[in-house]
Amino acid sequence: MRICGICDVMTIEITLLGTGSPIPDPNRAGPSTLIRAGGQVLLIDCGRGVLQRMAAAGASANTLSALLLTHLHSDHIADLGDLLITRWVTTFRPDPPPLTIIGPPGTSEVVEATLRAFGHDIGYRIAHHADLTTPPPVEVREHTTGQVWDRDGVQITVAPTDHRPVTPTIGFRVEYADGSGTASVVLAGDTVPCDSLDALAAGAGALVHTVIRKDLIAALPQQRIRDICDYHSSVAEAAATAQRAGVGTLVLTHYVPAIAPGQEEQWRALAAAEFEGPIELGDDLHRVEVVAGG
Ligand SMILES: [Zn+2]
């Protein structure tokens, strides 16, 4: 349980583990976000370099409560294999519980295929270590809507997003409640504005939204790069979603292109033109605390 020292109320802590995109960047890991709520640790997406960023944030694969996947684009699942294997080999208690993985339909197939890809490694380790007798235990749950988690005051709800032709895709709402109030964070993933995201985000304390600068990307010569404007929100569109939904704080991540040094205020201004509340953006490991009721 984390308590805000000043106001003595419950909080949810957001850490932007990876703020990058499919384009490798020396300073930005792939898309992934860590949520800490009531002693539970949730990882949303697991892009390139996620385990190194988790280590920097004081988290580890073997203490995760669950992995939540917004969709199955490669940049959001790039290090799934590393996560599954590392959790397995660094969990030393006998009979370790399975890692809960919640994602859209297709997630089971991806997890099974990933474990198959590491089948040789899994076989080597089972042969070598007497206390490793089974492959990495996982429990995959596929959802597109509704409540998917209710444990010790933490509830998670999912709803469809619109990242077509990538389908299905989902966003998550994490709520942490006790007698003093409810803290809430919505993770939109990659999506264009849509009614179901507006509903999922309604009144949330924070909205974590992936964004691209369509004004910059649309000017590039490669059609394949320009195509990504079709199914992502611009900074202004994400901010307009936050405004419509009446969220407390807008947290931007997954910057395409990467925010150039000194350009943060330009990005912030684009969002501020559409959203009245506080706007958070920054480098990997940027943290935001969301207070109950706020
Ligand atoms: Zn995507």
Ligand SMILES: [Zn+2]
């Ligand atoms: Zn993406």
